[in-house]
Amino acid sequence: MQPMAQAHHAAREEARLLQQDLCAKEPEAQVQHDQHDRIAAVNVHGLWNVPPSPFCWRRSVYALQQELRAKASIVVQNRNPQRAYQSVSAPASAQPQGYIGYNPFKLFTGSGGGTGPSSPTRILFYDKNKPYYGFTNFSNHPIKFEGHIYPTSEHLFQSFKFQGYRPDLARRIRKCSDSPRVAFEEAQRLKPFYRPDWKQVNIEKMDITLWHKFTQHDALKDELLSTGNAELIEDSPYDSFWGVGKDGKGQNQLGKALVRLRRLLRGW
Numbered sequence: 594m595q596p597m598a599q600a601h602h603a604a605r606e607e608a609r610l611l612q613q614d615l616c617a618k619e620p621e622a623q624v625q626h627d628q629h630d631r632i633a634a635v636n637v638h639g640l641w642n643v644p645p646s647p648f649c650w651r652r653s654v655y656a657l658q659q660e661l662r663a664k665a666s667i668v669v670q671n672r673n674p675q676r677a678y679q680s681v682s683a684p685a686s687a688q689p690q691g692y693i694g695y696n697p698f699k700l701f702t703g704s705g706g707g708t709g710p711s712s713p714t715r716i717l718f719y720d721k722n723k724p725y726y727g728f729t730n731f732s733n734h735p736i737k738f739e740g741h742i743y744p745t746s747e748h749l750f751q752s753f754k755f756q757g758y759r760p761d762l763a764r765r766i767r768k769c770s771d772s773p774r775v776a777f778e779e780a781q782r783l784k785p786f787y788r789p790d791w792k793q794v795n796i797e798k799m800d801i802t803l804w805h806k807f808t809q810h811d812a813l814k815d816e817l818l819s820t821g822n823a824e825l826i827e828d829s830p831y832d833s834f835w836g837v838g839k840d841g842k843g844q845n846q847l848g849k850a851l852v853r854l855r856r857l858l859r860g861w
Contacts, residue, residue, distance in 0.1 A: 714823035719836070727813050728825065728851055731773040734813060736805050746806040747773035751780035753798040758788040799835075799850050807854060817855050825851045 718725035726732055730747040743749040748767055755762040762783055769779045788794075807814045825848040829836025833843030 714821065715826060716820055716823045717826045717828040719828040725816070727810075727816060728847075729827065730802070730847075734806055734810050736802075736809060738805055741767060743767055744771040745773040745776070746802050748776045749805065750799060750802040751776050753794075753802070754780055754787045754791055755783070756788075759786050762786055796846060796850065799847065800853060803850055803854050804857075807858065814858060817851065818858060820855065824848070825855075 716725060718728045720726065721731075727734065730750055731745060734745060736743045736746055736749050738749055743752070752763040752766040755766065765783075766776050766780055769775055807817055826845055827836040827847040829843075830839045832838065833840075835845075835847040837843040837845050837848075
């Protein structure tokens with residue numbers, strides 16, 4: 594089978610398996626597969642018209658097109674709700690970056706931050722009285738998630754620390770106050786009751802939080818897309834994980850999450 598035919602076959606098979614898996618949990622779920630090998634799912638976990646791999650399948654097919662002489666193929670690495678795919682035989686330079694699967698938040702396995710040393714712009718955000726404050730989780734942008742309204746994205750993110758394990762505490766975070774600071778402090782106070790795998794899932798939960806925030810507020814989404822290829826940096830002197838910390842050398846995971854989201858929205 595030729596590489597392109599393999600790609601088309603893999604896409605069709607994935608759409609079939611995805612439809613089968615989702616319908617067992619979401620009776621109204623629908624899976625769409627077009628001639629460009631793009632797969633989309635709707636009515637899944639409260640997300641409507643979410644393209645699970647909006648451009649990664651296109652990247653995969655492009656990689657195969659560039660290496661038609663190679664014995665390239667797309668294979669299933671693991672079959673679970675975060676199923677991933679990659680081009681396994683083509684040279685590394687032609688392989689698509691990161692995960693390809695119907696979870697829209699599992700697109701990249703690398704750092705995901707900015708565009709490297711050649712980035713034309715670095716956008717810093719943190720202070721309330723400066724531009725791009727909406728990129729922080731403390732901005733006044735309510736979010737609807739699974740039928741509930743969260744006053745800010747900070748409320749939703751903090752509640753994820755307990756969802757599925759202590760729903761009573763997740764509810765407490767949502768209702769404790771309209772202030773994101775209070776939600777943060779309440780979650781800190783309840784730290785002994787965090788879900789045990791929090792450190793393994795916290796970045797994924799941030800991705801989910803930001804997805805809901807920016808897709809529910811068009812002005813924010815437009816502002817994010819208007820940043821071009823700029824590196825996005827949370828200039829927090831207090832947080833060296835989500836921000837860059839006092840020395841400016843922190844991990845900047847929030848900025849990287851926003852870059853991932855920007856890439857996702859452009860392919861949506």
